[in-house]
Amino acid sequence: MIKVMIVDDEAIFRDFLKIVLPWEEYGFTICGEVRNGIEALKMMEEFRPDIALVDINMPFMDGLELSEKLKEVSPGVGIIIVTGHNEFEYARRAIKLGVEDYLLKPFTKEELLLTLLKLQSQIQETKDRQLTLKANEVMLKEGFLNSLIESEYLKNEEIRNRLADFGIANVSSCFQVACIEIDLMDSKWRNVSDRELWKFAVANILSETIHLNGNHMVFNGPEGRIICIYEPEEVDYGSSRVKEGYEQLCILIKKYLKFAITIGLGTLHSSYSGIRASYLEALHALRYKFVIGTDRVIGYDDSVEGVRGFASGFIPSQMNEELLIFLRMGDSDSVKNKIHTIFEGIREDRFSIDYVYTICMGLVSICLSCVSENGHPIEDCFGEEFYPYSDIMQQHSIEGVQRWIIDMYLRAIEYMKQHKQTKSGKIAETAKQLIDKQYMDSELKVETLAQQVYINPSYLRGVFKKNHGMTVTDYITQRRMQEARSLLLEGQYKLSDIAERVGFQDPAYFSRAFKKYYGTSPRDYENKRG
Template identity: 45%
Template sequence: MYKVLIVDDEILFREYLRTVLNWESFGFVICGEAKNGQEALLKASETRPDLALVDINMPIMDGIDLSTELKEKYPNMAIVMVTGYSEFEYARRALKLGVEDYILKPFNPEELFLTLVKIKSQLQKLSEDRKVHKDQLHWLREQFLNMLISQDLTLKDDELVTQFERFGISPSSDPYVVITIEIDNLYQKWDSNQEIQLWKSTISNILSEILTWKGHNLVFFGPEDRIISIAQIDLGETCASMMETESLKRLCDMVKRHFKFTVTVGIGRSHDGFTGIRESYMEALTALQSKLTAGNGTVIEYQDTDLTKQGFYSSVVNEKMMLALRMNDHAELKKHLDDVFQYIREQRLTPDMTYVIVMGLVSLCLSHIVANGQDIVSVLGAGFAPYQEMKRQENLEKTYSWIEEIMSKTLKSNEEGNRTSRSKRIFNEAKLLIEQNYQDPNLSIETITRLVFVNGSYLRKIFNKEAEMSISDYLTQVRMHKAKELIIQKTHTIMTISEKVGYNDPGYFSKCFKKYFGLSPSEVDVMNG
């Protein structure tokens, strides 16, 4: 229901407005009444209406002044002026203040109904736009936080501060610690994307509640369906750090007792600066790999053990393979797979360590399938049981063939998936940024990659795949078509148009325009004269 505030100094007219329609049947509810502008401001602060029906001629504060203040304080509030014929010009002036509409007294129920239908459509669109913006901002925040833990971190410190502030995060000079949580045997328990997302959300909500670091605790979903926390700590508070470890142990215990599955927690060491976030994250991943010996359902703190000194399997390889999966690049994926098995042979790894590495590759595929909105069963079959199947492989060659087949099926699922993939969302976001900022002459691929938090080569590959053109060609296309629209309108000079579409030099703009359309701007102008 949309809330309506009635503002009029005549009690009989307020009564008429309140009873002339069955408001609720149209999706509205009267949330308050006021007899002047001052009283209306107080009511608005208490009830936060979606729509105000405002009379122009009132004592103490008239409708024009009231509308001005309401629009300043609540820009999304819809306002409809209610006025008589003698005040018609005032009502027209009110439209320039941002008032949505006006209705002339006397009016009948049908006229009011039609006005409300129009306002309701505007409110619905505003609500939808807010939701889209909120979802987009949440997705960009996740992208940004994932970039902080990835090897794609190319932003300078001042740029990172700007992005932190963009998402309402105030960075401080305190060191960073990264915590990673893995739901053990995740894909054995659930093959539905919906169930996996539900349990990830549940664990992340618990994590947000139980951690009490002095600084920020940024919880988000990371690669391979892990839950990540980037926390800021005060190294002077040693006991606080120990308390957080105990809180994480309590998390593991709560999940095991109440949800009947286990989670394993890896904790990196504290590091200074933004680049330390990546270092702490890699340590947390290494700690997670140690669950082979520490066991599931435990909290493992990173230690520079003999295991890591042996050159234990690097998670950087997984990042490269994840990128190859997203880009549907079979050759690149196979190259990295060959490198992994070459590493296993050269290091003469034990069966247990080989098992950890290979199951990590399986986890990559499963998380990619889920991220694409598909069920594991539909891609890999109802009988897929990776842990048992891995144990049945007789030698390294057969293990290689087994994981290669899983990866092939995963790649095939890219072509069959119906939902928007991560790469598609990045493409849409980059496209939107171009369409919103093409007027900026300094807009570049580097600027766009910084705003969508991916590296340039990845974005170029996405654009070539999704748009079948380069990102720079798309930027030129947007600018040229917008320029053509402005030329046809005949309201601006060529110099002004060139500036409006991101060109500082009108001569260079004209040259680009002719190259694109085969006609100069002046020739297009004459043809549409």
Template identity: 35%
Template sequence: MIRILIVDDEPLFREYLRKKINWQDYGFNIIGEAKNGVEALELTDELYPDIVLTDINMPHMNGLELTEELYKRYPDMGVILITGHSEFEYARKAVKLGVADYILKPFQKEELLMTLLKFRNNIKTSHELKARDQTNKELLTAGIINNLLLEQSVFTDKEIKAELDSLGMKVTTVKFVVTVLRMHMTGDEEIAVWQFAVGKMLKEYIKTNRNHFVLSDHHGNVVSILEVEEDWQDSDHVKIFRKFTDMVSKNLEFKLSAGIGSCQKGFGRVRHSYIEALSVLNQHELENCIGIFTYDLMKEENKDISIFNVEINEKLMKFLREKNEEEVIRVLDELYEHISSKRIAGDYVQVISMGLLSLLISFITYAGKNIEDVFGTDFSPNALDTLHSYYEQHHWIKKLFSKTVQYMIEHRKTRSYEVAKKAREYVEVNYVRNDFTVAEIAKAQFINQTYLRSMFKKEMKMTVSEYITGLRLEKAKELLIEDTYTLAYIAEKVGYSDASYLSKSFKKHFGIAPKNYINLKG
């Protein structure tokens, strides 16, 4: 519905407007009435209408003064003036100042409707564009923050802050605390359904003037990344999450636990706080405890092995995503070698192996694959119970991880693959332009530059800029072989601003100057 505010000092005319037309039938909703400009401004701040339908001649603040003030505060708001013949010149001037339209008294209701309907389409288009823009911004922001959790960022705090600033996220303290929320319920499908709901509730529950990023991780957890004040207190954070988890447990059919990492300074330390939060949560889960747990209060003797286990899991998840079987096997071998050297008790080894299996199943599930397709119809997690030595468990777990990587390679079509593929296609069409940028490639896919560079390098093992340069120089080499074009012409055709720059780049890339290359081929 398009929201309309009526402004006129005559009660009978306001009533006429309100009752003469069945507004809802045409997609409009009268959300309020005001008798002068001052009152209209107060209502506008409160109700934020799409259209203000206002008379010109009113006491205290007339329609033109109201219009001027509205456009200062709300540049996108539509104003339609209702005016008499004696005020016609004022209305014409107002249109020049940006008023959407005007209508002369007396008028038929059809005339007013036509004016409003004409403007309604513009408003609907504007709303759709804003919604799409907001969605894209949210996706870009989520991509940046998610990368901070998954791996150490290759970008500086300044670069990440600038990227977030461009998306409307003003980061001030650059101090963050990561909290990991885990839902205690059975069934991956049920968890996936509730992840979004719990994340949305948490976002609405924590009222702060600082940034609060809420997302889901690949373990099925809800992750809160909260920017905190300089005088942040751990006890205050615990109280907030205790109240939230109590509220969820009381009203829903499952319980929540929360692991809280330490306060860290800088974007590069967000992952560290996340690892700590996961560690303390996992440690207490082994002890069958449900509640709010902080890493700072975790027993020192548990910190090393807990952090070790989480880091192993994160490394495995990283190499699984990269389909790097060699690194996956190396990490598993190192883990079980550590188990052997530390003479870890058999029961705890069983817990570690079950944790690895759970990680693997989560990875397959979140990749949208079927467990039976990967492991076969005869697979059962209970098989682990029959393996008593850590050697047997080691062999079995390695076999499952290898099968998973091989399956993913055979059925490869990852997000990084899609991003890199579309980027390559864009470059191949636009490399002839010397003014096109990486930012332009990212914008075409509705992703940010940071995410594009990361995904492209992951897939192509080179930067976007290196790919662009390589393609341009290969095209230049093809033209040089024909030996019919000047170097200046070739430079223009492959996206270089001048021949000398092409010559320097060509020699640096191929180890030979273009002129000598022509002679060599000739």
């Protein structure tokens, strides 16, 4: 809405102007009405109207003098002088002094509206230009500040001059950088504009609430982070106070915006080249939120790697072996306890995220190897869409990764229990599959099968009976009789053909075997079916 101020010493005329137009329908709103120039100047300071309708003939201060003062206070205000016929030349002189337009009394509703709309268009164009210039300036400033944290090749004098162009005066030439991430931002807001809006809110609160002496340069950095370059007025300004200021920011964001942020804080460096060094430290510290936890300030000194435990980012071989033994035994509780111990070591030693990923992929390898050595396909156990590295990378904390690893091991244990198969069971199943394929061979017998599975016939008879509840010979007969019955039901084969198809060279012998198995001869069985 374009704000309009009415300045006229006649109450009747002020009332007339208020009702002569449906102001809001045309994009205007009357922000106030005053009787003279003195009151108009006070209102200008308070409401900053876009347009002033000014009567030329008023007490204390005439319209021309008021117009000059209004332009001094707010050069962008649009002024329309309202004048009578005998003051026409006076109004024309006002135009030369910066007054945008004039209305000659008496004027019609249409004349007033056209004058206002013309001025509205000019004001909107001016505002659009100013917004564009401001946006360009913000982009230039943000681009330059990003170059400070990403490049080592800018000269000190060039940096100083560019910062001065953006209104940032040098105060100490010492810098400390903070990297701010909104926790779980991508999962909270899928829309890019929503993410940008919340980042803007965080940056605003940062700019307005961190009360530290010196320069604060807040801008959008790489990978969706908010960056703050702080230049204290005094070089020996306490780093603990700086950290406390950022901790207060975490509290405010959680209280008012209802989400958490994590801040990585570099150390104080001298000279402009120290900006990049402090930024890299802050980035390094921020990466430790995966291990240390989110919703906090992590100083670079807090992220020093430990020297105990898994010294090279790998699990000790003894721990590997114990975990594999528990997995083979199907001991879920011991597996969970061992993985918990491993992750406690990771937390205590504060490994970088790269070491953590290395350890996790080692744990994945142990689990997959155990599943494979038991003869189970990986995709059958975990599904076709199992991508362990990608799944681990999507976790937002060390706790999330630990839960994912434990869940993978428990799934493997449960699957292997359900599909547990002894060596003898595998032999019996293989023999059964061979019979299903070869029952039509009249020479098929136990000895033939035993040769194919590389064991002696007696052992095959024993394991087959144990696993399938019948002898090998009985299963061969069962398989042949089932196929013979199916062929008889089709009604298109001779008895001799059926006998040959199911492994009998003599049709008469086949008929006796069929009658013994089903209690009726093949011919009678076929007739009954008919």
